[in-house]
Amino acid sequence: MTTTTDRAADPANGPADPWPAPRARGPVTATVSLPGSKSLTNRALLLASIADGPGVVRRALRSRDTLLMAAALTSLGSRVDTDGDDWVVTPGTFGADAEVDCGLAGTVMRFVPPVAALSTGTIAFDGDPHMRKRPVGEVLRALRDLGVDIEGDGLPFTIRGAGAVPGGTVVVDASASSQFISALLLAGARYEKGVDVRHDGKPVPSLPHIDMTVAMLREHGVAVDDSDANRWTVAPGPIKALDRTIEPDLSNAAPFLALAAVSGGTVTVRDWPQATDQPGDQLREVLSLMGCEVRVGDDGLTVTGPERLTGIDLDMHDIGELTPAVAALCALAETPSHLTGIGHIRGHETDRLAALARELGALGADVTEHPDGLTIRPATLHGGVFHTYADHRMAHAGVIIGAVVEDVLVENITTTSKTFTDFAPFWAGLF
Numbered sequence: 001m002t003t004t005t006d007r008a009a010d011p012a013n014g015p016a017d018p019w020p021a022p023r024a025r026g027p028v029t030a031t032v033s034l035p036g037s038k039s040l041t042n043r044a045l046l047l048a049s050i051a052d053g054p055g056v057v058r059r060a061l062r063s064r065d066t067l068l069m070a071a072a073l074t075s076l077g078s079r080v081d082t083d084g085d086d087w088v089v090t091p092g093t094f095g096a097d098a099e100v101d102c103g104l105a106g107t108v109m110r111f112v113p114p115v116a117a118l119s120t121g122t123i124a125f126d127g128d129p130h131m132r133k134r135p136v137g138e139v140l141r142a143l144r145d146l147g148v149d150i151e152g153d154g155l156p157f158t159i160r161g162a163g164a165v166p167g168g169t170v171v172v173d174a175s176a177s178s179q180f181i182s183a184l185l186l187a188g189a190r191y192e193k194g195v196d197v198r199h200d201g202k203p204v205p206s207l208p209h210i211d212m213t214v215a216m217l218r219e220h221g222v223a224v225d226d227s228d229a230n231r232w233t234v235a236p237g238p239i240k241a242l243d244r245t246i247e248p249d250l251s252n253a254a255p256f257l258a259l260a261a262v263s264g265g266t267v268t269v270r271d272w273p274q275a276t277d278q279p280g281d282q283l284r285e286v287l288s289l290m291g292c293e294v295r296v297g298d299d300g301l302t303v304t305g306p307e308r309l310t311g312i313d314l315d316m317h318d319i320g321e322l323t324p325a326v327a328a329l330c331a332l333a334e335t336p337s338h339l340t341g342i343g344h345i346r347g348h349e350t351d352r353l354a355a356l357a358r359e360l361g362a363l364g365a366d367v368t369e370h371p372d373g374l375t376i377r378p379a380t381l382h383g384g385v386f387h388t389y390a391d392h393r394m395a396h397a398g399v400i401i402g403a404v405v406e407d408v409l410v411e412n413i414t415t416t417s418k419t420f421t422d423f424a425p426f427w428a429g430l431f
């Protein structure tokens with residue numbers, strides 16, 4: 001018979017499935033250095049591959065999403081040397097026919113096609129089964145309007161590159177994902193007329209991620225005008241090669257800071273940037289609102305959990321990717337929470353609103369699913385299997401609950417490799 005302990009620790013075969021989430025026996029105290037940001041790494045790699053010379057991406061995140069990006073750019077014709085922590089990118093001539101595996105990475109499925117359009121080759125895109133359901137049609141429609149030849153309106157699709165893209169003005173409805181806008185801006189300087197992208201539709205989510213795109217383009221010497229709401233103009237011109245260092249992934253800091261919050265412990269995340277466009281920086285405010293003590297110092301960001309967690313009323317439209325971790329915290333809070341403005345996260349790695357309602361509910365949480373959010377009321381939770389639906393951030397929600405609720409088993413914990421390689425042993429090492 002395999003005991004729970006044996007199943008959790010099997011170095012030869014990786015973590016057990018389902019994985020018994022480690023349970024904190026008291027306040028957890030830890031200091032962690034986290035891997036680099038997925039969003040920054042994948043933008044940095046993509047911009048480096050269409051820059052005017054070789055560039056370096058230091059402290060690159062090595063995870064499934066970033067290795068898929070590196071593979072995609074390599075298949076187009078760039079060289080991406082992923083040995084070590086500092087990745088050297090040498091732009092190449094985009095001419096070969098290629099196949100791009102998007103996996104479940106929104107940044108690969110949305111950001112690579114506008115660059116593939118610069119190739120003279122034929123580029124076929126596909127990905128994981130669930131990826132075929134994630135929205136991308138608006139990016140393809142916009143590219144067609146900008147002069148690109150594309151077969152298909154969703155994954156799988158094929159781009160028949162002509163070696164150049166006319167570019168110009170285009171209107172998109174980016175209410176389903178900010179990545180539609182970022183995708184067009186990232187390649188836009190390499191289009192003959194640049195791009196003038198206008199959004200028409202319900203509000204664009206995840207605006208900090210568009211700010212991140214604009215800031216990185218400017219660092220590469222690209223002229224971007226974002227002075228009007230819902231309009232972004234990128235002037236045509238070269239993309240200067242850079243040597244840049246990637247910040248830690250602040251969204252992936254969520255489960256670690258949450259561990260302090262739920263156990264009444266103290267967790268420090270090293271190298272927290274003083275200023276950043278990463279939406280994870282807003283965890284400072286969210287955790288303070290829930291009753292945590294939050295300090296930024298020379299050693300990083302330190303969170304100390306309260307005796308009792310308070311629920312929150314929070315519009316998460318700008319920080320949707322934090323929802324699974326925040327919802328797990330709300331399920332452990334002593335007052336009700338209302339998380340709103342996040343209808344778009346139904347198009348993330350899974351329908352996160354449905355998945356959170358189902359899986360938190362299965363452990364006894366009182367969760368009501370709304371079209372654009374969740375209401376979570378205090379309840380006594382119990383053990384059980386927490387399903388992840390191949391979503392790394394669902395796994396984070398599961399381990400947060402499991403840290404303080406006996407006998408929580410997280411199914412497919414290795415799905416965390418999307419943005420954090422070997423998350424399970426790292427997490428277990430904190431207990």
Ligand SMILES: O=C(O)C1=C[C@@H](OP(=O)(O)O)[C@@H](O)[C@H](O)C1
Pocket residue numbers: 038039040106107176177178179182205206209320321344
């Ligand atoms: O541009 C990016 O790097 C991202 C933008 C956001 O996407 P949505 O706008 O689709 O939420 C975010 O949720 C995702 O994790 C990363």
Ligand SMILES: C=C(OP(=O)(O)O)C(=O)O
Pocket residue numbers: 104105106107321348349393419
């Ligand atoms: C939505 C996310 O990822 P993606 O980049 O695949 O859209 C996420 O990481 O929460």
